[in-house]
Amino acid sequence: MINKKTFRIAISAIFVAIILVQTFVPYIGYIRILPGLPSITTIPLTVALAGCLMGPGFGTSIGLFWGLLSLFIAYTQPGDIVSMLLFRNIFIALVPRAAAGFIAGMIGQAAKDESKLQKTVVYTIAGLCTSLANTLLVISITSLWFMNNPAALLQSLGQTQNSAPLIAILLSVLGVNGVVEAIFTAILTPAIAMPLKQVMKRKMS
Template identity: 55%
Template structure:
């Protein structure tokens, strides 16, 4: 038991260090494609891998860590005006991040005793779900938070026709980022998780 706890603490410390690098070192965790819009982030990949290795509760806590970092970044060094407006809201910063950590862990538990090919499909699904959960919840919570002040936010997201519903503008502006993140995370997650799971079994 003590050996397992030590192993888990070491893995957690490693992932926290990696996540801090992704957050604060330019072009590692946040890759900006369209000026003025939130960057594509590789953070969901790290969250998905950690949750699949450590389980849903640990994944949710790691997601909370991500959300707190998002909040801090929004106040200290926002990369664009949209990120500043969105992630200075504690609910938009934290709730999608926590759910993005919880869900892949739950999917991992669901597939853990399946055959190899099915299990690998589960890992890919967990990766995609991590990114999509984050994107969908950010869009939904933003549409609620800015329901009565949507014009100003829409103005920063691009050239949308007057009267465009906020949720439609958010889907157009943020949906492409979310789709790219989901595909990337779905492909890479099983490639990394499978060998790490084998190593964890060996060191027990």
């Protein structure tokens, strides 16, 4: 039997290391499809797993760590001007990431019985909601923050002639990335979380 505190520290170190690799190794955590627009990210999967396996507090912490890295990258080596404009804002960088981890943990707690079907459904929903929460909160906070002065953001998005509300423009431009990320996270979260949960139970028993 492993001491719970030691086990939690080890798991924390593993998740931090995974997010560092996803952030700094090209084409692992961020996959660029369209030049000039934010990359599709696989990191919501890691955050969803953290929340599902270890609970909402741990998920929030891992999500917050991702947000801090997003803030750091936006200032030091932004991959595109849109990411620079968005994630240099502390609220846009931190709040959606932390909230995504919390949501993953809250939903993941519903997987309490031994039913494989129930766990699959719960973890699928957790993965889907983790990714969507991140995307929708980024879009919502961005639309509020740039509501009175959207010129620079619209120019970077190539939407200077678009008269639609800013939130509608953001949904149309960034929504494709969000949908791809949500599908990816929803499919892989149960596939990875379920066997890991069994391993963790054995280690703790």
